[in-house]
Amino acid sequence: MISNYNCIEKELNNISVMDTTLRDGEQNPFCTMYDNEKIEIAKMLEKLNVDIIEAGFAASKGNIEVMKEIASKIKKPYLCGLARATKQDIDATYDAFKKYDKRIVHIFVPTSDVQNDAKLKKSEDELIEMAASAVRYAAKYFQIIEFTPEDSVRSKFSTLTKMCKAVISEGAEVINIADTVGYAMPQEFGQLVKNIKQVVKQESDTVKVSAHCHNDYGMATANTYYAIQNGAGQVETTIWGIGERAGNCSLEQIIALSLRKPRTFDTQIDSTKLYEAAKLVSRATGIKSDFAPIVGKSAFSHKSGIHQHAVVNDVNSYEAVNAKDFGRKSELIMGPCSGYHGVISKAQELGYTIDKTVAANIIIKMSNMVRQKIKREFNDNDIRFMLEVIHKS
Secondary structure (H helix, E strand, C coil): CCCHHHHHHHHHCCCEEEECHHHHHCCCCCCCCCHHHHHHHHHHHHHHCCCEEEEEECCCHHHHHHHHHHHHHCCCCEEEEEEECCHHHHHHHHHHHCCCCCEEEEEEEECCHHHHHHHCCCCHHHHHHHHHHHHHHHCCCCCEEEEEEECHHHCCHHHHHHHHHHHHHCCCCEEEEEECCCCCCHHHHHHHHHHHHHHHHHHCCCCEEEEEEECCCCCHHHHHHHHHHCCCCEEEEEHHHCCCCCCECEHHHHHHHHHCCCCCCCCCCCHHHHHHHHHHHHHHHCCCCCCCCCCCCCCCEECCHHHHHHHHHCHHHCCCCCHHHHCCCCEECECCCCCHHHHHHHHHHCCCCCCHHHHHHHHHHHHHHHHCCCCCCECHHHHHHHHHHHHHC
8 A cells, every 4th residue: 555645755855754752752751741731742743844743652541532632633744653563552543543534553562582571472473473463453444554673773683574574564654663772873773774674675665664763872863864864764753852761862953964964854844943842842841951952042052252252253153053943043141251252242232332341341240250159140131230330330
């Protein structure tokens, strides 16, 4: 079966994005979200133009109810639900999305010895039959079936090959290569995706390969990028990179790489809304990192005098990423490390014209306040107050 989903990708020649903030993201121990927050995030993901929203996991009855609610509020993207290779989970996912035309079920079966021994204790043949029969059953209800050999990176390649062939023959249209425990390094993950792509192509020209990377070694975004360069047609991401343990590939980081010149891949994501989306997820989960690329508080901020001097003249001098592409702007942050060029520019931004002498006095005031442990951060109101005091004197 050739779906519109795969045809659209070829016409646009881009990488599809499945966002799993609402599923894998919420599985982080500290990222539980209320149902109303999930619905708002789903609406935001639709505004971002994500291709697929993975809205929940069928094993949780609570998830099923909010998945139904999301399906009633969303129109454009595909909606996906994660399911174990059981009729119960597949039926529950269908029940959640049965009134929504663009539905996907995402079935997984553990394929590494360590995961199989810990959870299922089945033979290789039993695992393959389990996967194939689940996909066969799901094909009655779903236009698109995604299949994940869980812990792909630590699995025998022969097992992956047999399982991929079996599920493709039963109707799977997406094979997701999962670095479930964030173990892979970029080159080896890229090679694995390339090898699986060759196996998949022998079976079907329409089945795509996806990449789902965790961040336990800090390699999730790099591994995802290498997957794209080696033939992956879909990536699975979360906002802020939240997810199990150390998280997943960050949506905003992979989109930043898509815009990096020379461009090597494209997506349909509206990058200008990513900062707004990040703030929404942060409010819901309480999770944020001031130092995160793209959406972190300090990502486009400059405090050092040398940096400020250069940025005032040409923002590209210290910013390789364009802040405007992500709905943000560059900011000069005042402090003891600032130079007079930065202070003069900040004063102009606030509506004041000052010279080097006044700028130097402000730097001295800030330095003294830090040294005396009175204040360590200075916002625009603080600088405005100093300027007013100097102006009146």
